[in-house]
Amino acid sequence: MTVEFSGTMWRKSSRSGGGGNANCVEVAVAGSAVGVRDSKSPGAGVLAFPAARWASFVRCLGS
Template sequence: MKYPGVPTGNWRKSSYSGGGEGNDCVEVATSPRRMSIRDSKAPARATLSFPADVFACFVGAVKLGAPAG
């Protein structure tokens, strides 16, 4: 199913995929307004999609080591 504003065709693997085939990672797709994430081992399964600004805040908090919750 496609949703307005959710990226669909520009998936790329994380730069932290590790060695070998890099199959144990997530893939991301971006658009000016959305960030979507999926499991690279099961790309047809569920996709998480967030407003780009909300995802940027989340990544910033992770980088700072902010506690969950």
């Protein structure tokens, strides 16, 4: 899946917290895709998922 994420609003995971937690991710929505990237290295690349698949993944986390 090729998706353009430039100009999208990235937000940090609510689970990232503060206080020295080095394991942080950011997510952004671009059309029908959701991107995930490392907040420490935002230029290193983005994993893109179809929005429906991402929603299914998030629902499974809450179960």
